[in-house]
Amino acid sequence: MVTLLYFASLRERLDCAREEIALPAGTPTVGGVVETLRARDGRWSDAFAPGRAWRVAVNQRMADLATPLKPGDEVAFFPPVTGG
Amino acid sequence: MARVRVQQEPFDAGREIAELTRGRRDVGAVATFVGMVRDANEGAAVSRMSLEHYPGMTERALEEICAEAAGRWDLLDVRVVHRVGPLEPGDAIVLVAVASAHRGDAFAACEFIMDYxxxxxxxxxxxxxxxxxxxxxxxxxxxxxxxxxxxxxxG
Structure with a gap:
């Protein structure tokens, strides 16, 4: 299992702040998790459609689609940041 | 070296600078940046704002940015304070204060930290x-x- 977190506009669009999902089979990566999310209903496939601007962090460090995952990892999805 | 804080409460820039330099005799320059909430953005009036963050990652990211600045310039200390939660126009939202021996390093590092x-x-x-x-x-x-x-x- 991995924990998925969603922040800001992405959390509101998906109406989900946190969930746990099983790791994709094979060599799990962030990309595999994103494929799982895209296969859900339209709200999810739209939020993660190619070209959508979102960022991902694994265990609180910026990551990308190729980042490998292991059980217990914390994977966070969020829009481009707007602090400062 | 760097100290970063994320908090709801307002901060006092003068007190932060005083704490940054207290007891030191090697500081020749302190550069500070204070970001404020504006009353307009993208052509619309802004009456209120709220700031969300990712607890844990936020502090780690700020510390890494400060560490990168310390690797690029000769810095004596750095302080970053960023507010979260509800804010209004005129409120200070972020403070970056950089202490160094000379102003060039302090100015550059302060701008770098804000940009990152x-x-x-x-x-x-x-x-x-x-x-x-x-x-x-x-x-x-x-x-x-x-x-x-x-x-x-x-450079």
């Missing part, structure tokens, strides 16, 4: 306008400001 904070630290602003609440969109000009520093090195 704007593109790497996980904060998100939601503002209230006459048209309702809206999430602030990231700006490409912020990415361009941060990319200025990727040529690397001092």
């Amino acid at each position: 904070l704007k593109t790497r630290a996980p904060f998100w602003k939601k503002e209230l306008t006459p048209g309702g609440e809206r999430w602030v969109e990231a700006r490409s000009s912020d990415d361009e400001a941060a990319s200025r520093w990727s040529g690397g090195g001092r």
Whole structure:
């Protein structure tokens, strides 16, 4: 299992702040998790459609689609940041 | 070296600077930046704002940005304070204070830390306008400001 977190506009669009999902089979990566999310209903496939601007962090460090995952990892999805 | 804080409460820039330099005799320059909440953005009046962040990652990202600055310039100490939660126009939202022996390092590092904070630290602003609440969109000009520093090195 991995924990998925969603922040800001992405959390509101998906109406989900946190969930746990099983790791994709094979060599799990962030990309595999994103494929799982895209296969859900339209709200999810739209939020993660190619070209959508979102960022991902694994265990609180910026990551990308190729980042490998292991059980217990914390994977966070969020829009481009707007602090400062 | 660097100390970073994320908090709801207002901060006192003068007190932060005093704490940064207390008891030191080697500081020749302190450069500070204070970011404020404006009453207008993208053509709309802004009456209120709220800031969300990613607890844990935020502090880590800020510490890494400060460490990167310390690797590029000769710094004696750094302080970053960023507010979250509800804010109003006129409120101070972020403070960066950099102490060094000479002003060149302090000025450059202060600007670098802000440019990287704007593109790497996980904060998100939601503002209230006459048209309702809206999430602030990231700006490409912020990415361009941060990319200025990727040529690397001092200078």
